Amino acid sequence: QKDPHYKDDRDTMVHLFEWKFDDIADECERFLGPMGYGGVQVSPINENLIMRNRPWYERYQPLSFKINTRSGNESSFASMVKRCNAVDVRIYVDIVVNHMSGDANPAVGTGGSTANTSSRSYPAVPFSFADFHQPVCSISNYNNATEVRNCELSGLHDLDQSKEYVRSKIVEFINRIIDLGVAGIRVDAAKHMWPQDLKVIYSRLNNLSVAHGFPAKSRLFIYQEVIDLGGEAIKKGEYTSLGRVIEFTFGIVLGNFFRGNEQLKFLKNWGNGWGLLPSEDALVMIDNHDNQRGHGAGGATILTYKLPKQYKMATAFELAHPYGTTRVMSSFNFTDPSIGPPADKNGSILSPEIDPKTGTCKNGWICEHRWHQIQQMVVFRLVAKNDPINNWWDNDGDQIAFSRGSNAFIALNNDDEDLKQSLVTGLPAGKYCDVITGQVKNNKCTGKTVEVGKNGVAFVDIPASAEDGVLAIHIGRQS
Numbered sequence: 001q002k003d004p005h006y007k008d009d010r011d012t013m014v015h016l017f018e019w020k021f022d023d024i025a026d027e028c029e030r031f032l033g034p035m036g037y038g039g040v041q042v043s044p045i046n047e048n049l050i051m052r053n054r055p056w057y058e059r060y061q062p063l064s065f066k067i068n069t070r071s072g073n074e075s076s077f078a079s080m081v082k083r084c085n086a087v088d089v090r091i092y093v094d095i096v097v098n099h100m101s102g103d104a105n106p107a108v109g110t111g112g113s114t115a116n117t118s119s120r121s122y123p124a125v126p127f128s129f130a131d132f133h134q135p136v137c138s139i140s141n142y143n144n145a146t147e148v149r150n151c152e153l154s155g156l157h158d159l160d161q162s163k164e165y166v167r168s169k170i171v172e173f174i175n176r177i178i179d180l181g182v183a184g185i186r187v188d189a190a191k192h193m194w195p196q197d198l199k200v201i202y203s204r205l206n207n208l209s210v211a212h213g214f215p216a217k218s219r220l221f222i223y224q225e226v227i228d229l230g231g232e233a234i235k236k237g238e239y240t241s242l243g244r245v246i247e248f249t250f251g252i253v254l255g256n257f258f259r260g261n262e263q264l265k266f267l268k269n270w271g272n273g274w275g276l277l278p279s280e281d282a283l284v285m286i287d288n289h290d291n292q293r294g295h296g297a298g299g300a301t302i303l304t305y306k307l308p309k310q311y312k313m314a315t316a317f318e319l320a321h322p323y324g325t326t327r328v329m330s331s332f333n334f335t336d337p338s339i340g341p342p343a344d345k346n347g348s349i350l351s352p353e354i355d356p357k358t359g360t361c362k363n364g365w366i367c368e369h370r371w372h373q374i375q376q377m378v379v380f381r382l383v384a385k386n387d388p389i390n391n392w393w394d395n396d397g398d399q400i401a402f403s404r405g406s407n408a409f410i411a412l413n414n415d416d417e418d419l420k421q422s423l424v425t426g427l428p429a430g431k432y433c434d435v436i437t438g439q440v441k442n443n444k445c446t447g448k449t450v451e452v453g454k455n456g457v458a459f460v461d462i463p464a465s466a467e468d469g470v471l472a473i474h475i476g477r478q479s
């Protein structure tokens with residue numbers, strides 16, 4: 001179902017890509033909890049094939065359903081879920097059940113399991129030849145829906161989810177993590193599985209765990225990876241009755257806008273329409289672990305941490321706009337698109353080190369979720385709640401502004417002209433601190449102060465040369 005189960009005044013999940021469970025638990029307690037994040041998406045937790053040079057995509061080549069990867073084992077996973085739930089931060093698990101690994105000899109897993117991949121034998125599950133689609137074929141024509149579901153994606157051995165035994169192993173795995181307190185799942189490569197098989201699998205899942213604080217009869221939050229940019233047989237709409245779908249068009253189009261290829265004024269009617277799914281069916285992002293590397297869906301226009309000003313502006317717009325449920329990416333630094341996470345010479349993933357001055361990460365981790373401008377917009381979103389957009393203004397070009405109900409107001413300047421305007425903010429009269437250039441500290445603004453008059457009007461000043469082309473004010477968290 002489509003509700004992330006965030007605690008009352010929280011919103012937005014962060015994808016702590018490749019983080020270890022112990023480090024995620026620490027981050028929940030020291031940052032995500034206090035700052036209002038709703039949850040964390042973790043990388044695949046089930047045992048994966050060890051590949052030479054440890055590319056990031058080895059975690060998308062399962063060898064078993066044992067919870068044992070470079071992020072940790074079942075006990076550290078269980079401990080992380082407990083610690084994060086205890087500070088009201090939910091956990092969402094990236095599950096890979098369309099396929100097992102590709103051919104590898106030898107095939108050894110992160111938990112020490114082995115497999116005979118060419119004979120489709122995965123004894124640690126166990127899976128054998130009969131559990132995979134026959135006859136073996138490769139996906140080459142994305143216009144053939146049957147081929148996309150029943151053949152091998154990039155040589156990865158394709159499980160047959162129409163088989164009762166395969167369904168039972170998948171259901172068993174997901175029910176185990178539900179009972180450990182997980183709030184939801186990302187269904188990897190959902191496009192490559194039949195909706196009717198997924199429907200049966202989802203229907204057999206337990207309710208969320210009351211022991212971990214979920215209301216009785218709560219159902220798992222499900223969001224499915226269906227890469228549909230048009231032009232293929234399979235449509236994202238085939239999966240929206242089962243749960244949310246990750247809306248790839250969102251990040252592609254906004255990337256194009258904030259690279260300056262389209263005028264921001266056209267975003268006045270952003271949302272339903274634009275080839276986007278209905279808002280309540282969509283999970284949105286600016287970039288993800290795959291397309292930030294340039295060759296994934298929408299490659300060229302996708303914005304990443306490598307273009308900080310544009311990335312922060314696009315993320316500010318994502319978080320300020322009511323469309324969809326939002327996810328923020330948290331990356332590690334890379335040049336080679338296949339390289340894996342920062343690790344020591346034994347291949348153990350490094351724990352992120354937090355810079356005490358800036359609060360962001362060093363030693364190879366980017367931690368976009370800790371960047372001041374992004375973190376403050378996460379708070380903006382939860383203050384805005386479900387209030388509608390009003391007081392839209394634009395300069396008929398690349399300067400826009402709008403409010404969310406009477407709680408929050410944002411202005412963006414992607415123009416090469418300064419934005420200097422008296423604008424209707426919709427906020428009650430008073431002094432507000434711009435949360436982009438600074439924040440409220442001991443009742444003072446460390447950045448810009450914005451004076452809102454009796455009529456809700458304020459003078460907004462965003463120079464074209466500003467480090468951040470955004471000004472954002474709101475009435476603050478009310479809890």
Ligand SMILES: O=C(/C=C/c1ccc(O)c(O)c1)N[C@@H](Cc1ccc(O)cc1)C(=O)NCCCOc1c(-c2ccc(O)c(O)c2)oc2cc(O)cc(O)c2c1=O
Pocket residue numbers: 057060061096102153154155156188189191225227290296297
């Ligand atoms: O680039 C990659 C990995 C990409 C990838 C990994 C996880 C994802 O969730 C994802 O969306 C993409 N993998 C590299 C290297 C590679 C890996 C495994 C392999 O057997 C062969 C090559 C690559 O060049 N892959 C081929 C192009 C990307 O094609 C992949 C897609 C994919 C891409 C676009 C689509 O429209 C689509 O429907 C599926 O999904 C995966 C899902 C997986 O669970 C594991 C995969 O290997 C892949 C995957 O290779």
Ligand SMILES: [Ca+2]
Pocket residue numbers: 098148149150151158159192193
């Ligand atoms: Ca398949």
